[in-house]
Amino acid sequence: MIELQFFDWLLAGFAAFCLGISKAGIKGLGIFFVTIFAIVFGSKSSSGIVLPMLCVGDLFAIIYYRRDVNWSLFFSIFPYMIVGVILGAILGKDLPESLFKYGMASIIIVSVTIMIWWDQRKSEKIPGSWVFGSFLGVLGGVTTMVGNLAGAFVNLFFLALRVPKAEFIGTAAWLFFFVNLFKLPFHIYSWETITPSTLRINLYLLPAIALGLFLGVRLVKIIEESMYRKLILFLTALGAIIIMLK
Numbered sequence: 001m002i003e004l005q006f007f008d009w010l011l012a013g014f015a016a017f018c019l020g021i022s023k024a025g026i027k028g029l030g031i032f033f034v035t036i037f038a039i040v041f042g043s044k045s046s047s048g049i050v051l052p053m054l055c056v057g058d059l060f061a062i063i064y065y066r067r068d069v070n071w072s073l074f075f076s077i078f079p080y081m082i083v084g085v086i087l088g089a090i091l092g093k094d095l096p097e098s099l100f101k102y103g104m105a106s107i108i109i110v111s112v113t114i115m116i117w118w119d120q121r122k123s124e125k126i127p128g129s130w131v132f133g134s135f136l137g138v139l140g141g142v143t144t145m146v147g148n149l150a151g152a153f154v155n156l157f158f159l160a161l162r163v164p165k166a167e168f169i170g171t172a173a174w175l176f177f178f179v180n181l182f183k184l185p186f187h188i189y190s191w192e193t194i195t196p197s198t199l200r201i202n203l204y205l206l207p208a209i210a211l212g213l214f215l216g217v218r219l220v221k222i223i224e225e226s227m228y229r230k231l232i233l234f235l236t237a238l239g240a241i242i243i244m245l246k
Contacts, residue, residue, distance in 0.1 A: 004201075008040050015040070016053060016205040020212020022151070023057025025065070025169040025220035028235025030151035035242055043147070048193020050148050052202045053209055054180050060213050061173030068170025070163070076130075077137040077157055081150065081179050084141015089186040092146045109237060116233065133157060145183055150176070152236050165228045169220065 004012070015036035022029035037046040062069075136157045144150030154175065158168045187194045223231065 004040070009204075011036050012040050012201070012205060013208045016208035017212040019050070019053055019057055020209040020214075021216035021219070022212075023054070023061050023173075023209075024213045024216025025061075025165075026216050026223075026231075026235075027151060027155050027168070027172065028232045028238075031149060031236075031242055034148050038147075044191070045193055045198075047146070047148055048187045048191065048195075049198045049201060051180060051183060051187055051194065052199060053205060054148065054176070055184070056202075056206070056209060057213065058173060058177035058180055061169070062177050064217065065166070065170035065173050068166040069174050070167050070171045073158075073161070073163065073167070073171050074175055077133045077140070077154070078175055078178065080134045080137025081141035081144070081175070082182060084138040084143075084150075085145045085179065085183055085186075086141075087138070088142040088145025089183075089190060091142070092191070109241070132160070141179070144179060145186065150179070155232050155236050159229060159232060165220075165223075165225050168228075 015033040018029050018033040018036075022033065034046070034050060037050050040046070041049050136153045140150035140153035140157075143153065154172055158172065163171070184194070220228075
């Protein structure tokens, strides 16, 4: 059984609360709660501890936003994310954490900078090449397997395509639901980061996730479409900086 001090439980509870808000639709918080869990449990161990909680949040999201999914958009990136997950499962054990951390953060920051420049130009043109979706999809798959951090790349993909808020949330919910289910066997049987001990921790943190889901749904309703886009860009860029400083 993993032994935690009182302060560790407070941090883990706050991270679970942020996870709930994120799964309710306030995208971009993933880097924050993943970082906190890594501080409490360690980088590799936390990847298995977080995954079942992500699945719980995904299940809520696909039920609540079930009418807002765009299946064409879903299949434009899902297969590439699966390829990325398999690559991440193979390479994850030997990948230097510093290389992963700085490489991913640099890609996110450059992508966000391009997006902001794009918005300033008021361009209506959107990326149409399959290379764009496949590149971000594979990167998202690798990073979600290694560190549950695919959200940044999926956010950038949907923002670049100017996906409306409701459709953004609903499609992302189904996307991560299937991707996270696909990751489970790797964490259970290959990496062995999901155990009865870690599942017990998940149960203790469920109330915090539920509270985050409750608040997140209400926040999504009051955030305007244009402000939602700016918020996701800001949180994604800030998260990339946090990764570099971690």
